[in-house]
Amino acid sequence: MAFFLLMSLLAYLLSGAGALLKGRHPAWGARIVPFGSLAASLFALVPVVYVLAGGSPVDFRASWSLPVGSFHLHLDQLSAWFALPVLLVSPIVSFYGAGYLRHHDRPLETDACGFFLQLLAGGMLFVLLASDGLLFLFAWEIMSIAAFFLVVFEHGDDDVRRAGWVYLVATHLGTAFLFAMFVLLGGMCGSFDFADFEGLGGVPDVVFILAVIGFGAKAGFFGLHVWLPEAHPAAPSHVSGLMSGVMIKTGIYGLLRVMVLANDWPAWWGWTFIGIGVISGVGGVIYALVQHDFKRLLAYSSVENIGIICLGIGVGVFGIGSAGPVARLAMAGALLHVLNHAVFKTGLFLGAGAVIQAVGTRDLDILGGLQKRMPVTGLSFLVASAAICGLPPLNGFVSEFLIYLASYWSVLPQGFPSVNLRVGGFVVISSLALIGGLAAMCFTKVYGTVFLGEPRSARVAGAADPEPCMAVPLRIVAALCVAFGLGGSVLMLLVSPAAARIHPLALAASDTTPLRDAALFYLNVTFAVCALAAVAYGLVRLRGRLLSGRAVRTGPTWGCGYPYGTPRMQYTASSFAQPLVVAFRSFLRTELGGDWPSGYLPGPSDFRTHTPGLFMHRVYMPVFAAFSWAAGWMRRIQHGGTHAYVFYILLALAAVLFWSLL
Amino acid sequence: MIDQSIIALLLLVNLRMFATSRVDSLVRCVAAQAFLLVCLAVVTHEGSLSWEAWTFLSVTGLVKCAALPALMTRALRSAGIRREVEPLVGYRVSLFIGLAATGFSVWAAEKLPMPAGAADPLVVAVALISMITGIFLIVARRKAISQAIGYLAMENGIYVLAPALAVHGPLIVETGVLLDVFVGVFIMGVIILHIRQEFRHIDIDRLSELKD
């Protein structure tokens, strides 16, 4: 089995290198990345499915000549589950990318993009497989750096370069915390191997805190999320899909990997997760709602979904102590949401990419009417939007159903629940419901303003569906959303071993009945939804029958008596979010600007709203400004004179001597 | 069951005080709060009440539910105040602060070390919430009258807590406090009237000009 894993990693590496070295065969080069990615996925799927279907974990050790660490790959149920979105999404994304970049004017950079895309996908798989602290950091860096080069693909643009720097700084600050964490763990047990960490007998609080910050920076917890809304709009759309759908989940994976090392989970871990979940979920969706930039909005929505995953984990942490099914259901819900979010968020980014390529702008306020011009993109985007709102029968509902079900169980008095568990479940239910409702508002806004109504500008006029190699991935993603939604029961059974893997070391894995029961409950949903589809079809037929003999005309939209309407008068994305901006003004601090009409005969006027990122502008920028000021001051001691440097060396030596004599 | 419903009503009254913009309804709320608290004291009392207790309860009840609110209503009417127009903290935010305060009080009431045989934690919680409500009104509202109501609400909270904590002789303490508050509110009413006559408004943050 290890052979397949190595082959997969090799396939990523070779096809990436092939894209760079393809020489004079451009046509061949455009295919090598997608098919290499497909081959890599197929290779890796063999052991992944084997492990998820109940096989024993796959282990591989190679002799490794570096002084520290070992080349130790390990595929257990947890990493297998997280590998699933990587293997599913990366081929889809590479096929789409080949079409997306086909008409790019700088072929050399397109090749580089293919190379880094393979490096990113392979790096993610490597992260999940690495079972040694240093190897993990090595893989983590490959993944992060590859993503950086993908983000700065359009590096001619100032904003893109800036976004790239924001991402690079954020990811390396996170890595610094991880470095500290692994050094601490390694120092405690004298080895960096994950298997040795397990013998440690517990995880100190400081390790957990370092992990939350370090992995949270990658996962995009609200507060550490500043790079997401910068990097996602800058990167090419298929790359944003892969980063937002899959890469940020490696942060969640890392956190869970650290958590399972512990002997028991203290209650404050649960509250940490629930706190992060509530803030990321609600904060993310509210910020998503006020954006006008298509991809920035999707980036904030990823923060929201990371919040939902954290809510699930939080309830799961509390549930471990109770006898009921809560822990298993909540963890399974969180894990399923990892997969589901990867699918629909990729679909949303791919759809956004198709739109952006067709109209050349990311500004939601000047789009509109695209459903008629891009029916395939529109339908896929609609399916993905409904899925991200957690609406049945799509896949988002499956994971939210599990997290809700766990929370509903947790407020019950049965199964010896603690007060923490019951109150935690109560908090999760209320915030999930709020997040769900606001997400529905957010995505009706996006779909409504981009695809429905009349075009708000002339740019939209010539838009058409993209070519098949982009349209087919879109259709595949939409089909996956539906299939996962209808087959939710199967997914629940599939995730069961991975969910069973997430528990403190001291507690052995218990039975799988909770998820089998949940799968049975979910069969009802599948059944009901299919029945309703039949009812809806019947209603359509009924309406057709009723209208068949009667006059059916088309006319203009009812303008409420006002005959001079123009498409620019339609509700825009900004106006759709207005009640929310008013209600949450103390949190959002939206800036209103422009020349407002005044007087009896107002002249030309305009109106602008802008919502700056809370943390970016109020926390990080002042901190970094202070840092840069301090650094500028430090520069005085480095002025290039050799004599001064010799003096510094002398000072340092004297200080060391002094310290050693003390 | 009756005590639980009184507690529930008290919670609602407190939340109403967080969320209302009308000053007259604030006055009614504080009166209702006092009435409910007196009822709660009667209901939660174990054994039969002595005649001193009855007297004390009826006196405090009369003062808190009738005398003080009447005084305030008169002050309101003469000053012509109806609404708190620009509070320092908005009403929606206030409501959720109220919810958070409720959660905190319940949590704190469970954790606080109480003398044996003391009241139901929820009674303590309600007392805490009333006190927090009062403090919040003092902090977050501009009108002097709202702040006076805040003091009163706070005193109501202490009133419930006193019998729970000081098992012996709470009456004396309570009567003293009540007298203080009565005088305080009385003076405040007079002052408000005079300020109103002098300056045509009673927003305290504009009174800082008086400091010279």
Next chain:
Amino acid sequence: MIADTFAALGGVALALVLSPFLRTIIDRTKARMAGRQGPPVLQPYWSLARLLRKGAVYSSTTTWIFRAGPVVTLATILGALCLVPFGGRPALLHFEGDVLLMAYLLGLGRFFTILAALDTGSSFEGMGANREAFFSALGEPALLLGVAGLGAITGSVSLSGIYGRIGTSAFLGAHMPAMIFILATFVIVYLTENARIPVDDPTTHLELTMIHEVMVLDHCGTDLAFIEYAGALKLWVLGLLITGLVFPVHTGSALLDACVTLACMFVLQIGVGLVESLVARLKMGRTPLLLGIAFVMSALWVMWVVR
């Protein structure tokens, strides 16, 4: 088992037949309060029949989404109807977590109603759409939290389990305040979800002030009939959540229970009519506060239930 299924089927059939009649009760109550006679008893049925006999005009701006809207709305509300227990008997379809399916089916219907409104490209309908989206987002936590409270009191996570186990004892025991709070929450959510005063005014004639009515301005004929019928069914479905609480007596006879529930339902509609006659509609900016109050009240049960 079989008897339960038949009882549930009977409940669904009653809903299908009687739900338009609820509108009559509300309108009659309002008319009486205003000193008028009110519409004939069967007026909603005549209106539906008339709409079904009409042709249709579709806006040239619209796509298939606009035509899908009414169908999805009606289908999802029918689905919700099958999940809500009638008269304390198990619903047609019941399983652990069925409340989520019910809430999210309603959400799906709302999703399509909003999109259908945006599909017309009318700014008025956009206005209604965003209000509907925002207010329902604020109402959702109150509803789901309230059901969670009932679940915690009765020890069940399915609607049929909850409403089957709730008895008069729930109101008389230590959980009484919690029950009252949840009931109050449900009433506010009921008025919000059904677009009644004090949140929305179904009889207003100014598009700027509408929420639900303005979203369906462009629908006509069969589509409008579907929407109206779905609205009537929604009054019924969410009403069952309230009647099951207000009169939690299980006599053992399905017929008697059904009659009691029906009576409760009619009284509830009279109540809605009274509210509409006596209360003014809230300013649009105040509605979030009302829904915030609903949420806060639904959150208070935790004080009595989780000790």
